[in-house]
Amino acid sequence: MNWRGAIYLIMMLLTLCHAHLCAQGSRDSTRTKRLREVNINSNAPQKVFTGSASVQQISAQQIKQLPTLQLSDALKYMSGVVVRDYGGTGGMKTVSVRGLGTQHTGVAYDDIAITDCQTGQIDLGKLSLENVASISLVVGLDDRIFVPARLFSYSSLLKINTINTIPEKPFSFRIGGTIGLYGLYELQAGVTHKVQSKKRNDRLFFWNLSAEAMRSKGNYPYTLHYGGVNDSVSHETRQNAETKTLNTEFNAVWQIDRTQRLNIKLYYYGSARELPSATIFYNATSHQKLWNQNAFGQAHYHKYFNERWAFQANAKFNYDYTRYYDPDYLNAEGFLDNRYHQHESYLSNTMLFMPILKKDSLRHVRQLEFALAQDVFYQQMKANSIDYAHPGRFTSLTSLSGILTGNRWKLSTNLLLTYVNNIIIENPDMQDYTHFSPSVGASFDLMKRLHLRLFYKNIFRMPTFNDLYYREVGNVNLNPEKTHQWNLGFVLKEALLATGRITVSATIDGYFNIVKDKIVAFPSRNLFSWTMLNYGKVYVAGAELNTFWQYRITGRYILRLNGNVTYQKAVDRTEPGGKTFNQQIPYTPLWSGSARLSLRTPWITVTYALIGCGKRYSLPQNIPANEVAGYVDQSVTLSHDFDFRSSTLGLKLELLNIANEHYEIIRNYPMQGFGIRFKVVFDLSPSLKSTSRQ
Numbered sequence: 001m002n003w004r005g006a007i008y009l010i011m012m013l014l015t016l017c018h019a020h021l022c023a024q025g026s027r028d029s030t031r032t033k034r035l036r037e038v039n040i041n042s043n044a045p046q047k048v049f050t051g052s053a054s055v056q057q058i059s060a061q062q063i064k065q066l067p068t069l070q071l072s073d074a075l076k077y078m079s080g081v082v083v084r085d086y087g088g089t090g091g092m093k094t095v096s097v098r099g100l101g102t103q104h105t106g107v108a109y110d111d112i113a114i115t116d117c118q119t120g121q122i123d124l125g126k127l128s129l130e131n132v133a134s135i136s137l138v139v140g141l142d143d144r145i146f147v148p149a150r151l152f153s154y155s156s157l158l159k160i161n162t163i164n165t166i167p168e169k170p171f172s173f174r175i176g177g178t179i180g181l182y183g184l185y186e187l188q189a190g191v192t193h194k195v196q197s198k199k200r201n202d203r204l205f206f207w208n209l210s211a212e213a214m215r216s217k218g219n220y221p222y223t224l225h226y227g228g229v230n231d232s233v234s235h236e237t238r239q240n241a242e243t244k245t246l247n248t249e250f251n252a253v254w255q256i257d258r259t260q261r262l263n264i265k266l267y268y269y270g271s272a273r274e275l276p277s278a279t280i281f282y283n284a285t286s287h288q289k290l291w292n293q294n295a296f297g298q299a300h301y302h303k304y305f306n307e308r309w310a311f312q313a314n315a316k317f318n319y320d321y322t323r324y325y326d327p328d329y330l331n332a333e334g335f336l337d338n339r340y341h342q343h344e345s346y347l348s349n350t351m352l353f354m355p356i357l358k359k360d361s362l363r364h365v366r367q368l369e370f371a372l373a374q375d376v377f378y379q380q381m382k383a384n385s386i387d388y389a390h391p392g393r394f395t396s397l398t399s400l401s402g403i404l405t406g407n408r409w410k411l412s413t414n415l416l417l418t419y420v421n422n423i424i425i426e427n428p429d430m431q432d433y434t435h436f437s438p439s440v441g442a443s444f445d446l447m448k449r450l451h452l453r454l455f456y457k458n459i460f461r462m463p464t465f466n467d468l469y470y471r472e473v474g475n476v477n478l479n480p481e482k483t484h485q486w487n488l489g490f491v492l493k494e495a496l497l498a499t500g501r502i503t504v505s506a507t508i509d510g511y512f513n514i515v516k517d518k519i520v521a522f523p524s525r526n527l528f529s530w531t532m533l534n535y536g537k538v539y540v541a542g543a544e545l546n547t548f549w550q551y552r553i554t555g556r557y558i559l560r561l562n563g564n565v566t567y568q569k570a571v572d573r574t575e576p577g578g579k580t581f582n583q584q585i586p587y588t589p590l591w592s593g594s595a596r597l598s599l600r601t602p603w604i605t606v607t608y609a610l611i612g613c614g615k616r617y618s619l620p621q622n623i624p625a626n627e628v629a630g631y632v633d634q635s636v637t638l639s640h641d642f643d644f645r646s647s648t649l650g651l652k653l654e655l656l657n658i659a660n661e662h663y664e665i666i667r668n669y670p671m672q673g674f675g676i677r678f679k680v681v682f683d684l685s686p687s688l689k690s691t692s693r694q
Helices: 003-022 029-043 060-064 071-075
Strands: 054-059 081-085 093-097 105-109 112-114 134-139 156-161 171-180 184-196 204-216 221-225 233-237 243-257 260-274 289-304 309-326 336-357 365-383 391-406 409-424 433-445 450-461 481-497 502-523 530-554 557-572 591-600 605-613 631-643 647-656 664-666 675-684
Touching: 054 060, 071 081, 071 093, 071 134, 081 664, 093 105, 112 289
Parallel strands: 105 156
Antiparallel strands: 054 134, 081 093, 105 112, 134 156, 171 184, 171 675, 184 204, 204 243, 221 233, 243 260, 260 289, 289 309, 309 336, 336 365, 365 391, 391 409, 409 433, 433 450, 450 481, 481 502, 502 530, 530 557, 557 591, 591 605, 605 631, 631 647, 647 675
């Protein structure tokens, strides 16, 4: 099956589902309403969001049923998302949403942003799925405005929630492991302890500590093409691809009372990676290595004074160390050994005010709320090379948000003020920047189950330190990016048909983005050396269709289908008559989509997952020499949890890329063909009556 066939298959499945459901739309509405309260939670885990923003969410339970080892694996099943995977378990994984580039997608870990001032690209391969409760992708204005100002500074936001519920039991222990082909070994362990106050039911403290270690040789086979599709090929093995990582995390939550809570998170990640080179011509060997250490500590405190006023404060300190070693570099020393240190100090305060709260006397107005947030952070970078700049950057973000909610409508707005003060020792006359970014959104209930949403959002993004200053990648002439986003979408809310046995929901969105001075990164020799360019102007027009369908065969047999299709035309509009004018920008497919079909039984859950992507171009000119072929990746997952008296044993078998298709997401960085992974997780929750109120 080629990529075009995969897209057709996805669209056919979605069409058949909707046709079948529409044919049953005349069933008695009273019966549907009566059954809704009985089945909504157990039958329909797919949450539907009806605000002005486009929101997609994958829960921890859904992640368990997908072929996932890292966070980036789950994101491949979201519409409008292009995961740039540079091959292998240790390869870099970044995400681009709606053609706006990786730096425009923020990553929030429990509502506090993860940052990298050096590259601006968050490597999602670093983040573990061990503690993840849910993953949400928000494009537009989120309904949650009681958050730091920084979360409004991104065109799209990937939210990773790790602590969303209080543990039910006072103590639990978790250990697990994963093994796979090509030298993959992973070990996970975690412990959680809760202490409940004996005097007050609303006061408690709990903490958890988790660790994950992974090693992968990454020496998988691939097919090397020496020219076009009709030219000669050879069968090679990926070299210099070994990866070792260690990921640890500590969380502590103190619920002081019903109105206030303090959360603390400590995080450490360390890795030693060999960097496989681009597989070009007759040389597939490389000897480059990359070491990375990242540690941060963050704290969150919130207080609800009454039903109208609330306050929260957030603080974070981040440290990151990167070392890149190239023994084959052609310079006077005969090698390259670059070391980078970056620090960030961050502080945020947010005040929430709700002057109107369910006031029926004011006609249809139900709620009015405002949030004022002030964030400040300072970033600094140092390198061991004497001819590198030593940049620092102070940034202030001030956000004013408002939401007005009626019976069948909601209006939201945000105004973000960005001030950037660049501090460069070698160039004291660096320009400062000030920018206002307005955003507005609205949502309406057109009918009982049909919902309309629309928004406009403006974003301003500064070039990163690597974009500007460093000789391996830098371009000091880069301008800041400015983006304009428009979106119009319809939501078919969750509906129960066929006497409650069928559940369906769907969303369709059309969008148009304009990016001025778009910054585009291209890997050159390997994953560390890049080339940065400014496109004068880029237009992105696209549409996304998401659907969820569930059929309850019997009480214990459930069939679920999730599918999405994305059309995205992202073209260079800089210079009329130029060689790249009106041509698709690099690594942005015109068509992409995914589908996952799962059957849940009392004994096993079987999931078939498919990802399809159309052809792309590796360089700005859309010519055959720059074409990267489309692909289809198909996987099958079998999983089951065995429940015992005080413990659970989870087993999961993943058959990856079952068609053994040899493809590339990034040109000359081949992906793994057929693979197998097996995962075992054991959860133990013994009774500890002495530490908790029972």
